[in-house]
Amino acid sequence: MAGGIFNSLDYQCNVDCTNVHPLVCHLCHEQYQSPCLLDCYHIFCARCLRGRTSDSRLSCPLCGYPSTVKGINALPPEDRLLKFLVDNNADTEETVPCANCEQECNKNDTGMMYFCNTCSQPLCGACRELTHKARMFSHHDIVSLAQRTKAKHRKCPLHKEPYILFSTENKSMLCIKCFRDMQVESRTHCMDIETAYVQGCEMLDQAVLVVKELQTSAREAILLLRSMIGEVCLNVEEEENAICSLFNSLQEKLAERKKILLKAAQSQHEEKERALKEQLSHLTALLPTLQVHLVTCSAFLSSANKFEFLDMGYQLMERLKRIVKLPHRLKPVQSSKINTDYRSEFARCLEPLLLLGQRCPPSVAGSTSAATRLQSPLSMSCRSPSLSEMPLESVLGRRMTSHRNICTKVLLAEGRETPFTEHCRNYENSYRTLQTDIQNLKDQVQELHRDLTKHHSIINTDKMGEILDRSLCIDSQITSQYSTVETMRVMFEEVCQVLPFVHTSFSICPLSVSSASH
Ligand SMILES: [Zn+2]
Ligand SMILES: [Zn+2]
Ligand SMILES: [Zn+2]
Ligand SMILES: [Zn+2]
Ligand SMILES: [Zn+2]
Structure with a gap:
């Protein structure tokens, strides 16, 4: 084909x-x-x-x-x-053979060629004379070749009358007889050939203008489409590169964070193992001492007489009392749990890259400003690295509390009962309780410190141990609260991506406890 x-x-x-x-x-x-x-x-x-x-x-x-x-x-x-145009074109370009002698004459030599409209045949000058000489051909309509088509169109084929009018209703030419046969109301749509021609030319001009406009628009559209095909190629390349590079940086970040987390787990393990072993060795060393003293007691009871008993018994009793009162750590000082909070750690390290919790159009995705904007509140709230340099009182007393109050107050003032306000209320309550506890501990520690420095009195080990236990208890409470808040944070950030999340105070609390327990 x-x-x-x-x-x-x-x-x-x-x-x-x-x-x-x-x-x-x-x-x-x-x-x-x-x-x-x-x-x-x-x-x-x-x-x-x-x-x-x-x-x-x-x-x-x-x-x-x-x-x-x-x-x-x-x-x-x-x-x-188109046939009209083709025929016209053929007329001007091609040579037309005479129907009689087949002599080819170029149509441009119009003087030479004729066309008999009655016979529908082209004739050369000689053959015109030759073939149409007889009287029976005298009524034949012979015109010059150039005019033949035009001549053909001039007469109504039905009535053989020349066209004189044009009906805009039927878009057809009319001879006088056609006009006569017409219905009266249709006659209003008729005009003479010249006016119709001029009017038709104007209308064609307008139609041509519209088509030209369409041509221009089509060309523009083609250019646009071509450039878009180029663009789409570039864009897919860009997108693919972005995907690859993001994937690589995610992998890098994850690998980095994995290393850190494994190290953290290992160091937690070492620390806890060391602490537990230390405690264990202390307690295992205690047992023989106790055994020895118990044996001593029974031996003393059975072997000593009343005088010997009264002479040394109280000494023995005093010794037993002192042994009992020594600071024995019977409860495990550490939990056996290893907690690196790896889920949220992984999530947090990916957040700046993935722009989680940010409602930004895809066009700005990857812009560093958005990433740093996101990162700063997170790293601030999670790490609080500068807190160790701050005076403890200013941290606990004013700065963080005022910040916390503003945020939670604003949120609670919204009045609507959402899971978030409920969480805020719970957070507020547990924060207060913990703060009160810590304040009490601080007071006790200060009292002990005062006793030690001013009165040089011996520190009551019972009281010391009590404070230590309490501190450790609060510490574990804070740790559990912290991980709860972290979990909630991730949850709420997913649910409600616009609200800045508040969880500042818990992260600083371990600091205050450790200072308090010294
Ligand atoms: Zn073809
Ligand atoms: Zn087609
Ligand atoms: Zn001829
Ligand atoms: Zn003829
Ligand atoms: Zn007619």
């Missing part, structure tokens, strides 16, 4: 319509022969379209649009307009 190559999309894109001769068929690349107009307004020769019909449908060889045709070998209607 000659049209095969037209099915390729590339070819369609590259068809430069400005170079296409309007009278040349796209398929055979020759001047149209009985041009047929398809429903998509593409035109091909009738011979080029033959055999392409299937199921009363003819798909355009150029654009593929299916045109409806009737019958198996039927073709779309002939394009009268």
Whole structure:
């Protein structure tokens, strides 16, 4: 099939319509022969379209649009307009042989050639004389070849009268008899040929303008589409690179964080093991001492007489009392749990890269400002690195409390009962309780300190141990509160991405406890 190559999309894109001769068929690349107009307004020769019909449908060889045709070998209607142009073109370019002597005369030598409208035959000057000399041919309408088509159009084929009017209603020319036969109301739509021609020309001009506009828009659209095809290539490359680089940095971050977490777990393990072993060795060393003293007691009881008992018994009793009162740490000083909080640690290290909890359009994704903006409140609240340098009182007393109050107050003042306000209330309550506890401990420690420095009195070990136990208890409470808050934070950040989350105070509390317990 000659049209095969037209099915390729590339070819369609590259068809430069400005170079296409309007009278040349796209398929055979020759001047149209009985041009047929398809429903998509593409035109091909009738011979080029033959055999392409299937199921009363003819798909355009150029654009593929299916045109409806009737019958198996039927073709779309002939394009009268184009045929006119083709014929006209043929008239001017081709030589027309005389119907009688077949002498070929160029049409430009109009003086030489004639056309008999009655016979519908071209005739050379000699043959005109020769063939139409007889009287029976005297009424034949012979014109010069250039005028033949025009002459053909001038008369009404029905009435053989010259056209004088044009009906804008039927878009047809009328002779005087046609006009006469017309219904009266239709006559208002008639005008003389000259006016109709001028008016028609104006209307065609306007139609041409509209088509030109469409042409301009189509060209612009083509340029746009071409540049977009280029852009889409660039964009996919960019996107792929972004995906790869983000993936790599995520992997790096994760690997880095994994190393840190493993180290943290290991150091927790070492620390706890050391502490537990120390405690264990202390207690295992205690047992023989106790055993010895118990044996001593029973031996003393059985072997000493009343005098010996009264002489040394109280000494023994005093010793036993002192042994009992020594600071024995019977409860485990450490829990056996290893907690690196790895889930939230991993999540936190990915957050700046993934911009979680940020409602930003994708266009700014990857901008560093957004990333740092996100990172700063997090790292501030989680690490609070500068707190160790701050005076403890200012930290506990004013700064953090005022900050905390503002945030939670604002949130609670919103009044709506949401899970978040409930969480704030719980947080507020546990914070207060812990603060009171810590304040009590601080007071006790200060009292002990005062006793030691001012009165040089011996510190009561019972009281000391009590404070130590209490501190450790509060410490573990804070740790559990902290992980609860961390979990809640992640949860709430997912749920409600705009609200800045507040969880400042718990992170500083371990500091105050450790100072208090010294
Ligand atoms: Zn063709
Ligand atoms: Zn088409
Ligand atoms: Zn001739
Ligand atoms: Zn004739
Ligand atoms: Zn007529």
